[in-house]
Amino acid sequence: MQAYIDTDQRLHWLCQIIAKANRTYVPPVADDSHTNLYFDSLGQRISGRWIDNGRQRIMLTYNLANSRLEWVNSALQPLMNFTTTGRPATDIEKEIAENLPSLNLNPAGFIEPLHFEITPYPFAGEPFKELPEEGLQVWTTYRQLANEVAAAVLGHMQVAGEVRIWPHHFDTGIYFEIPDKPGIGFGLAMADSLLAVPYFYLAGYAETAPDYNTVPALGSGEWLVQDNWQGAVLPLDRLSHLSTTAQRQQVANYALQALNWYLA
Numbered sequence: 001m002q003a004y005i006d007t008d009q010r011l012h013w014l015c016q017i018i019a020k021a022n023r024t025y026v027p028p029v030a031d032d033s034h035t036n037l038y039f040d041s042l043g044q045r046i047s048g049r050w051i052d053n054g055r056q057r058i059m060l061t062y063n064l065a066n067s068r069l070e071w072v073n074s075a076l077q078p079l080m081n082f083t084t085t086g087r088p089a090t091d092i093e094k095e096i097a098e099n100l101p102s103l104n105l106n107p108a109g110f111i112e113p114l115h116f117e118i119t120p121y122p123f124a125g126e127p128f129k130e131l132p133e134e135g136l137q138v139w140t141t142y143r144q145l146a147n148e149v150a151a152a153v154l155g156h157m158q159v160a161g162e163v164r165i166w167p168h169h170f171d172t173g174i175y176f177e178i179p180d181k182p183g184i185g186f187g188l189a190m191a192d193s194l195l196a197v198p199y200f201y202l203a204g205y206a207e208t209a210p211d212y213n214t215v216p217a218l219g220s221g222e223w224l225v226q227d228n229w230q231g232a233v234l235p236l237d238r239l240s241h242l243s244t245t246a247q248r249q250q251v252a253n254y255a256l257q258a259l260n261w262y263l264a
Helices: 002-014 016-025 089-103 133-157 244-263
Strands: 038-040 045-047 057-063 068-072 078-083 164-166 171-176 183-189 199-205 222-225 230-235
Touching (some): 002 016, 016 057, 016 089, 038 133, 038 164, 068 089, 133 183, 183 244, 199 244, 230 244
Antiparallel strands (some): 038 045, 045 057, 057 068, 068 078, 164 171, 171 183, 199 230
């Protein structure tokens, strides 16, 4: 699990550069979703959002296969790439900014700090290290699992929504609302102040909190009721011994059981 956590943290740090591109060039949205990302399991990349530069649609992505940040066109063909290994973030950002005019983008504001702060990782000022294969493999496996179950939850509820990675906390997540019921958030979170290991979460958000004294026991996972957060969690380390099929089934069962309680 430590290989996943280390990879998670380093990608969180690096992908703030993509969030800066989104922040600067994507029309803003009130909920800040214009800044978020997506793990593309088919292309093995972390993608930002489409940007209209007046000539074509382009997007800043991180290619997990070659460790490069890439500007791609609407056919996902690379237009420009930037090495990341062995370079601090400030150096990478500077090179990207210098090349923005050639993409018909104004560099003003791109390097400016984001409007939120992330965890001050001890490696943040150091050159970016190449990610080990073990870490990448487990990270892509679990993030793809999060994508699949999140999409299944949206399909189950027949609601529109996007499966996205939020750059602030770097969770893969969805959120949706249905009439007269709590808003539902589901996703895969980093290890944080709630749990020391990454975990799936499902929570309901309403003006009046539900009575958590009535929650059912979960077949997998558990209820976590604290002052600052209440919901159902499934720690990732409880899945590591299972096959891919069994992992998906267990996460789906956990999500459905918790969801049904909120909707009852």
